[in-house]
Amino acid sequence: MRLLVTGGAGFIGSHFVRWMLAHEPETRVVVLDKLTYAGNPANLADVARDPRYRFVLGDICDAAAVDAVVAGCDAIVNFAAETHVDRSILDPEAFIRTDVVGIHVLLEAARRQGVRRFLQVSTDEVYGDVAVGSSQEEAPLRPRSPYAASKASAELFLQAYHVTYGLATLATRGSNTLGPNQYPEKAVPLFITNAIDDQPLPIYGDGRQVRDWLYVEDHCEAIRLVLERGTPGEAYNVGAGNERENLAVARDILRLLGKPESLIQHVPDRPGHDRRYSLDTSKIRALGWRPRYDFETALARTVEWYVANEHWWRPIKSGEYRAYYLRNYQDRERLLAPQPRRA
Numbered sequence: 582m583r584l585l586v587t588g589g590a591g592f593i594g595s596h597f598v599r600w601m602l603a604h605e606p607e608t609r610v611v612v613l614d615k616l617t618y619a620g621n622p623a624n625l626a627d628v629a630r631d632p633r634y635r636f637v638l639g640d641i642c643d644a645a646a647v648d649a650v651v652a653g654c655d656a657i658v659n660f661a662a663e664t665h666v667d668r669s670i671l672d673p674e675a676f677i678r679t680d681v682v683g684i685h686v687l688l689e690a691a692r693r694q695g696v697r698r699f700l701q702v703s704t705d706e707v708y709g710d711v712a713v714g715s716s717q718e719e720a721p722l723r724p725r726s727p728y729a730a731s732k733a734s735a736e737l738f739l740q741a742y743h744v745t746y747g748l749a750t751l752a753t754r755g756s757n758t759l760g761p762n763q764y765p766e767k768a769v770p771l772f773i774t775n776a777i778d779d780q781p782l783p784i785y786g787d788g789r790q791v792r793d794w795l796y797v798e799d800h801c802e803a804i805r806l807v808l809e810r811g812t813p814g815e816a817y818n819v820g821a822g823n824e825r826e827n828l829a830v831a832r833d834i835l836r837l838l839g840k841p842e843s844l845i846q847h848v849p850d851r852p853g854h855d856r857r858y859s860l861d862t863s864k865i866r867a868l869g870w871r872p873r874y875d876f877e878t879a880l881a882r883t884v885e886w887y888v889a890n891e892h893w894w895r896p897i898k899s900g901e902y903r904a905y906y907l908r909n910y911q912d913r914e915r916l917l918a919p920q921p922r923r924a
């Protein structure tokens with residue numbers, strides 16, 4: 582199989598590329614990635630010399646670049662996206678461009694060139710806040726952040742291309758993923774790297790929000806299974822059932838690193854912050870998928886990786902990212918400040 586992996590230089594995409602090359606000897610992988618702030622060639626350094634792997638620098642919104650790499654591909658797995666909810670609150674337009682327009686460009690190329698399977702890596706955030714129970718795939722999409730809205734829009738285009746043009750589309754709706762190589766703006770790597778440096782762990786609001794944590798290798802295995810065995814036109818929830826409050830996750834990280842809980846610092850909440858996500862995963866389990874990592878093992882492996890790989894994250898935290906991080910907090914203060922009443 583010749584596989585195009587878009588966004589393969591990011592966190593989950595790079596693990597997926599490594600996973601496919603290791604487990605599928607007949608597969609050749611082409612990565613198309615724009616190398617935004619979140620893309621990092623170092624994530625793929627260990628496969629760079631593999632003759633079955635090729636990297637192409639390019640934007641999924643660029644139809645000519647996409648056409649060129651789609652030529653001859655049997656399947657596409659799309660990881661390329663703007664992925665951080667906080668950034669989507671500061672700059673929604675970037676999310677519409679990549680996460681909606683970019684997907685349309687990919688779908689068009691796939692349709693015209695007869696690609697056999699197109700898998701969109703989507704998210705549990707498309708369901709919106711889940712106060713009680715767990716979301717099944719048939720549940721309505723009720724996205725509440727610009728990020729979630731852009732991912733839900735992409736899924737609607739996927740469905741339209743399946744119904745209208747017969748394209749064999751698939752979507753996976755994954756939950757919060759943790760593991761090595763995750764950009765340290767996301768809660769887990771941010772908390773770990775801050776704790777290593779005895780810096781505060783910023784907890785949004787009361788910290789009682791619930792996320793379902795999934796180890797990156799389990800997420801990749803689920804994507805591979807759906808790509809190979811999923812029913813075209815369908816979406817599959819991917820979650821490990823590790824529902825934890827953010828405060829509990831922060832405390833576990835501090836315990837693993839031998840740091841005091843006094844590093845936890847409550848800061849103003851994320852606007853529109855979803856309180857809880859929860860997935861019913863019977864559908865993907867019926868395909869044969871099971872998570873291999875419990876939460877404790879997944880978190881311990883992740884913490885160990887950041888402790889051992891300071892050369893990977895220190896340059897990120899000292900440069901451009903630092904400017905974003907400071908701006909994020911200034912802008913949150915401004916967004917949440919009481920508005921003056923109009924006369």
Ligand code: NAD
Binds near residue numbers: 613616619639704732
């Ligand atoms: P990431 O932010 O680490 O990486 C995104 C990658 O996409 C980067 O390599 C970046 O350079 C590339 N990219 C961005 N815009 C591009 C463009 N216009 N053209 C080409 N490449 C572009 O992302 P991640 O956390 O690995 O997430 C990957 C996918 O999985 C995303 O679609 C995300 O919505 C989804 N997802 C993530 C999680 C999670 O917890 N991280 C959970 C569920 C679903």
Ligand code: DAU
Binds near residue numbers: 667703757767786858
């Ligand atoms: O649920 C899947 C989604 O998980 C993916 O689709 C997204 O791409 C990914 O970024 C992630 O979204 P979240 O918003 O849940 O992840 P984040 O790591 O930003 O936040 C996790 C929780 O921690 C969330 O409730 C917000 C909170 N948080 C986050 C940060 C960055 C804090 O309390 N403090 C922080 O500094």
